[in-house]
Amino acid sequence: MDRQAFARTMRVLESRYPIRDWARGMTPFEILISTVLSQSTTVANERRGLEDLRARIGVITPRRVADTPEADITAAIWHAGLGRQKAPRIRRIAMEILERHGGRLEEVLALPTDRARAELMALPGVGPKTADVVLSMAGDHPTFPVDTHIARIARRWNLSRRGDYESIRSALERWTPPQKRKAWHLAIIAHGRSLCKARNPRCDECPVRQDCDWYRQHRAHGKRISRRNLRSPTKG
Numbered sequence: 702m703d704r705q706a707f708a709r710t711m712r713v714l715e716s717r718y719p720i721r722d723w724a725r726g727m728t729p730f731e732i733l734i735s736t737v738l739s740q741s742t743t744v745a746n747e748r749r750g751l752e753d754l755r756a757r758i759g760v761i762t763p764r765r766v767a768d769t770p771e772a773d774i775t776a777a778i779w780h781a782g783l784g785r786q787k788a789p790r791i792r793r794i795a796m797e798i799l800e801r802h803g804g805r806l807e808e809v810l811a812l813p814t815d816r817a818r819a820e821l822m823a824l825p826g827v828g829p830k831t832a833d834v835v836l837s838m839a840g841d842h843p844t845f846p847v848d849t850h851i852a853r854i855a856r857r858w859n860l861s862r863r864g865d866y867e868s869i870r871s872a873l874e875r876w877t878p879p880q881k882r883k884a885w886h887l888a889i890i891a892h893g894r895s896l897c898k899a900r901n902p903r904c905d906e907c908p909v910r911q912d913c914d915w916y917r918q919h920r921a922h923g924k925r926i927s928r929r930n931l932r933s934p935t936k937g
């Protein structure tokens with residue numbers, strides 16, 4: 702897919718999937734915790750974990766999380782899975798934000814994008830994807846977070862020769878105007894959930910198939926789909 706085809710495709714997807722901002726009404730710290738909870742689980746289970754944590758400690762702030770015993774956090778986030786790994790990580794993040802930023806993640810988000818990204822990635826267990834989600838969803842920074850749906854679709858569209866996180870992110874950012882990155886990030890995820898699924902993508906219903914490399918190579922000529930072609934290159 703070339704740049705023109707990508708822009709055409711994204712215009713179609715943007716109108717098909719109007720923006721649904723899951724982070725609306727949440728504080729930056731809640732968005733960060735929600736993103737940590739979302740690792741290796743479904744949206745529904747992540748939401749349950751967040752709601753249960755809120756029910757257990759009240760408003761989710763760095764101070765309250767740091768003051769809550771780890772075992773209580775583990776029990777509260779049970780629905781989100783991997784509680785024994787996520788609870789200590791969440792607590793360490795809260796303590797670090799208290800120590801380094803006085804409990805105010807907003808101060809980090811007020812920095813220029815590169816510096817804010819570096820500060821977020823200095824927090825324990827925060828990798829590039831989590832940092833980019835927080836920058837985009839909590840701070841309106843022009844990053845293009847790459848989750849598992851976006852990585853798979855970028856591969857099907859041949860957007861990047863390499864399949865690692867940074868290569869896909871920079872390919873998407875190169876072709877996406879800064880003011881469109883959040884909307885297009887959400888639109889591609891919505892497309893991955895509804896039609897361009899990991900297994901059995903619903904290409905016959907897809908409104909962008911005429912520009913899709915994967916469709917041209919595998920469906921338009923009636924070829925069978927191999928396991929390799931269904932594989933996603935990176936983890937979300």
Ligand code: SF4
Binds near residue numbers: 896905910913914916
């Ligand atoms: S044509 Fe198929 S593989 Fe291509 S974007 Fe649409 S659903 Fe995904």
